[in-house]
Amino acid sequence: MEITKDIIFVGVNDHDVDLFEGHYIVPEGMAYNSYLIADDKIAVMDSVDGHFTDEWLGNIKAVLGDKTPDYLIVQHMEPDHSGSIRGFLAEFPEAVVVSSQKAFNMMKNFYEGEDFADRRVIVGEGVVLDLGKHKLNFVAAPMVHWPEVIMTYDSTDKVLFSADGFGKFGAHDVEEPEDWACEARRYYFGIVGKYGMQVQAVLKKAAKLDIQIICPLHGPVLSENLGYYLDLYNTWSSYGVETKGVVISYTSVYGNTKKAVELLAEKLEAKGVPNVVVNDLARSDIAECVEDAFRYDTMVFATTTFNNDIFPFMKEFLHHLTERNFQNKRVAFMENGSWAPVATKTMKGILEGCKNLDYAENGVKIVSALNDDSRAQVEALAEELAAAYK
Numbered sequence: 368m369e370i371t372k373d374i375i376f377v378g379v380n381d382h383d384v385d386l387f388e389g390h391y392i393v394p395e396g397m398a399y400n401s402y403l404i405a406d407d408k409i410a411v412m413d414s415v416d417g418h419f420t421d422e423w424l425g426n427i428k429a430v431l432g433d434k435t436p437d438y439l440i441v442q443h444m445e446p447d448h449s450g451s452i453r454g455f456l457a458e459f460p461e462a463v464v465v466s467s468q469k470a471f472n473m474m475k476n477f478y479e480g481e482d483f484a485d486r487r488v489i490v491g492e493g494v495v496l497d498l499g500k501h502k503l504n505f506v507a508a509p510m511v512h513w514p515e516v517i518m519t520y521d522s523t524d525k526v527l528f529s530a531d532g533f534g535k536f537g538a539h540d541v542e543e544p545e546d547w548a549c550e551a552r553r554y555y556f557g558i559v560g561k562y563g564m565q566v567q568a569v570l571k572k573a574a575k576l577d578i579q580i581i582c583p584l585h586g587p588v589l590s591e592n593l594g595y596y597l598d599l600y601n602t603w604s605s606y607g608v609e610t611k612g613v614v615i616s617y618t619s620v621y622g623n624t625k626k627a628v629e630l631l632a633e634k635l636e637a638k639g640v641p642n643v644v645v646n647d648l649a650r651s652d653i654a655e656c657v658e659d660a661f662r663y664d665t666m667v668f669a670t671t672t673f674n675n676d677i678f679p680f681m682k683e684f685l686h687h688l689t690e691r692n693f694q695n696k697r698v699a700f701m702e703n704g705s706w707a708p709v710a711t712k713t714m715k716g717i718l719e720g721c722k723n724l725d726y727a728e729n730g731v732k733i734v735s736a737l738n739d740d741s742r743a744q745v746e747a748l749a750e751e752l753a754a755a756y757k
């Protein structure tokens with residue numbers, strides 16, 4: 368597939384992966400993108416997961432025929448992209464690896480001491496690799512999402528090779544793929560979410576470039592309406608509000624907390640809250656719950672006291688949020704406890720280090736099951752939360 372006259376897609380689709388990066392479900396599979404730039408010198412942008420080395424090398428050879436590549440540019444060392452470096456170098460003995468010093472340090476660890484000292488070019492911020500017509504400008508992108516990452520800007524075709532940035536879950540050969548934002552948001556907050564500050568730094572550098580096409584290492588090549596994608600990345604990385612609305616994330620042991628959550632959701636909808644999302648943490652994809660928590664402006668946590676602590680799924684969820692710098696939200700709590708309730712206090716304690724959380728005045732305390740008293744608390748909380756949207 369041609370991206371431009373000289374840039375050709377040579378990546379692969381993976382429908383065998385059960386959990387991407389060991390924890391993300393990917394019902395639509397995964398794409399490991401790789402691109403070939405055909406110029407006086409021929410460069411290949413990143414390799415692919417090691418299970419697909421032969422297919423990837425076949426794609427490269429199908430484009431090149433008798434020619435051979437000069438460079439393998441390694442932007443990111445995570446094995447979904449670096450898994451075929453050795454296969455490439457064995458197949459093309461004249462080629463050299465172009466990457467950051469940190470990436471070569473990582474190669475040594477991944478490849479039993481091998482860091483290709485005799486066939487490598489070390490590059491970093493501001494270095495330009497001249498392929499002939501195409502000039503590749505390297506841009507340091509540390510922690511997006513590993514420390515060694517470089518992105519690459521081709522100033523001739525105005526293409527940004529963005530490493531994991533702007534990537535999404537899902538293979539390319541899916542008939543009706545999930546909408547970009549849905550799976551890119553889940554990918555972003557799951558994988559890159561902790562590093563908002565570093566993404567902001569890269570976006571600032573990108574703003575100075577004339578970018579017509581973005582070529583990420585996962586998901587589709589983006590060539591139209593780039594402002595839409597850049598704006599979303601700006602919102603996500605600055606922990607801003609993408610969509611107005613309330614997310615209620617809950618756990619429920621016997622269904623009584625669930626009934627209270629459903630009552631709150633009904634009341635919020637009746638009072639005109641623009642979006643109300645309810646997630647059962649024990650039965651949902653946790654990465655979907657995490658992306659919802661960052662997407663909307665208000666978060667309600669509802670759980671039970673459990674072993675003088677909180678229910679495990681809620682504990683895990685809160686940990687996912689705090690380690691990703693959860694911030695800038697309105698927050699409310701609902702707790703259920705039959706004899707010594709500590710859930711609200713415990714949840715609040717876990718969120719203590721988060722910046723700019725605006726706690727609702729009202730909360731809900733359920734003692735085993737809803738009664739008139741706790742129903743009135745649900746009504747008061749719904750009233751308070753809904754007032755902000757009027």
Ligand code: FEO
Nearest residue numbers: 445447512531584
């Ligand atoms: Fe697609 Fe961070 O690897």
